[in-house]
Amino acid sequence: MGKIDILLSDPRLEEIIVNNHKEPVWVYHRRFGWLKTNIIIPTEARIRHFAMMIGRDVGKEITNLNPLMDAHLASGDRVNATLYPISNRGNTITIRKFAEDPWTITKFIEENTIGLEAAALIWLAIQNEMSILISGGTGSGKTSMLNVISNFFPPNQRIVSIEDTRELTLPQNLHWVPMETRLANPEGKGGVTMLDLLVNSLRMRPDRIIVGEIRRKQEAEVLLEAMHTGHSVYATIHANNADETVMRLTNPPIDISKPMISAISLILVQNRNRRTGKRRTLQIAEVTSAGDPVVLMQYNAQTDRMDTITEPKVTFEKISLYTGMTRQDIQFDIRQKTRILQWLIGKKVKDVDEIGMRMSRYYLGNLQLD
Ligand SMILES: Nc1ncnc2c1ncn2[C@@H]1O[C@H](COP(=O)(O)OP(=O)(O)OP(=O)(O)O)[C@@H](O)[C@H]1O
Ligand SMILES: [Mg+2]
Known part of the structure; x- marks a missing residue:
């Protein structure tokens, strides 16, 4: 997923959020809370493509008729995606990173x-x-x-x-x-x-x-x-x-x-x-x-x-x-x-x-x- 992969490999990030192609990607940092990154996904089509790829790997589909999707990455990270116009400002992807270090x-x-x-x-x-x-x-x-x-x-x-x-x-x-x-x-x-x-x-x-x-x-x-x-x-x-x-x-x-x-x-x-x-x-x-x-x-x-x-x-x-x-x-x-x-x-x-x-x-x- 391009530059998002870099965010995915950072264990200090709890959440990674794409709101649309105009805003930068947001992350929730364990220590610093919500932060704006300098990563922008250039088009709505690209966001939608990422969502479709994620879904395909686990047998889920996101389409105009099914514009909401829950899925997960191979790493166990949870993913939710929504499509425009249900999400008014554009296609969204919300990734909640899997707690690698579980509570004990x-x-x-x-x-x-x-x-x-x-x-x-x-x-x-x-x-x-x-x-x-x-x-x-x-x-x-x-x-x-x-x-x-x-x-x-x-x-x-x-x-x-x-x-x-x-x-x-x-x-x-x-x-x-x-x-x-x-x-x-x-x-x-x-x-x-x-x-x-x-x-x-x-x-x-x-x-x-x-x-x-x-x-x-x-x-x-x-x-x-x-x-x-x-x-x-x-x-x-x-x-x-x-x-x-x-x-x-x-x-x-x-x-x-x-x-x-x-x-x-x-x-x-x-x-x-x-x-x-x-x-x-x-x-x-x-x-x-x-x-x-x-x-x-x-x-x-x-x-x-x-x-x-x-x-x-x-x-x-x-x-x-x-x-x-x-x-x-x-x-x-x-x-x-x-x-x-x-x-x-x-x-x-x-x-x-x-x-x-x-x-x-x-x-x-x-x-x-x-
Ligand atoms: N004892 C704790 N101290 C600090 N943080 C905690 C503690 N227990 C859970 N958390 C954090 O709180 C968040 C929610 O925890 P968890 O998913 O276990 O709650 P839940 O009640 O199962 O939520 P849901 O209602 O969504 O199922 C997680 O980020 C987790 O790491
Ligand atoms: Mg729970």
């Missing part, structure tokens, strides 16, 4: 997005194959959190992930099959929906299933069915707190029955503070057998830390039932996990693959803390 649990703790104890509790739940739902508003960091909690997956299990566009990056040493939905072509053929992939994933013998975002009733039904049949499921949903998450799931249009909801063990709520822009874990809740959420930990904006509201009950009971661990054993385990996380931070282990390596040693019983 140690980075989240260092940024104070989540506390050590909260992270250890999530780790405990994941080790014990409990299902977790991540909720939050638009741009609150749901997908980032989904990526972060996958740091805790054990290495000897099969993971299938399903997304509309790929955003997740799991540690390399995991047994992971990433899958992506596809829109139908202009003749209405070749579409592969989230539901198709979900149903299919159950035949791929997964131990853990990750779903980008739950939006529709049928997806939620299949997902909860999968939980009830013994799979651990991790998914995101749009809601602002634990109560709202259950309300959304149990009311139309999703409308799942409340007892079904009990298969979800934990709800993590992510929040972006509208005033400060800080992203934090707002709540961690467990779900009772009746399908009611009970908040265990909650963010306190005054102290910028999470307060413990109540000790986990259902979660600990489930773990005791399946593993024979006593309450003391579980508490000891949480303290040990907290220490390991602290140690990882002290050792500056931030990279997703390096964390994956340490986790796999932990699960094999030979992680040495020095």
Whole structure:
């Protein structure tokens, strides 16, 4: 794509935007924010040509009849394109660069997005194959959190992930099959929906299933069915707190029955503070057998830390039932996990693959803390 290629190879740029052939290309720089480049794409036809090329590589089309297109580059960067006159001032291309350096649990703790104890509790739940739902508003960091909690997956299990566009990056040493939905072509053929992939994933013998975002009733039904049949499921949903998450799931249009909801063990709520822009874990809740959420930990904006509201009950009971661990054993385990996380931070282990390596040693019983 000519000079845009230079921008694409700069890891400090988060977004690259073409508005039309008259304005220079804009970029969003990690440190400096929005910047105007000195690159101009000389004609509208050229912008349109770039969009068509990008689409062709992934089987998508942009035409006068289909003037909006979502696609991605081979590198994983997300691309949206629109054509004039839908976009009034000319053809546009918006590229959101793929985060090469994905969020990890140690980075989240260092940024104070989540506390050590909260992270250890999530780790405990994941080790014990409990299902977790991540909720939050638009741009609150749901997908980032989904990526972060996958740091805790054990290495000897099969993971299938399903997304509309790929955003997740799991540690390399995991047994992971990433899958992506596809829109139908202009003749209405070749579409592969989230539901198709979900149903299919159950035949791929997964131990853990990750779903980008739950939006529709049928997806939620299949997902909860999968939980009830013994799979651990991790998914995101749009809601602002634990109560709202259950309300959304149990009311139309999703409308799942409340007892079904009990298969979800934990709800993590992510929040972006509208005033400060800080992203934090707002709540961690467990779900009772009746399908009611009970908040265990909650963010306190005054102290910028999470307060413990109540000790986990259902979660600990489930773990005791399946593993024979006593309450003391579980508490000891949480303290040990907290220490390991602290140690990882002290050792500056931030990279997703390096964390994956340490986790796999932990699960094999030979992680040495020095
Ligand atoms: N804890 C965090 N601290 C700082 N930045 C974060 C944090 N979590 C996520 N981000 C950044 O916020 C942006 C949005 O994150 P993400 O895509 O995970 O949110 P989302 O809730 O899934 O958004 P959407 O509603 O679009 O699906 C990304 O640029 C991401 O890198
Ligand atoms: Mg998301």
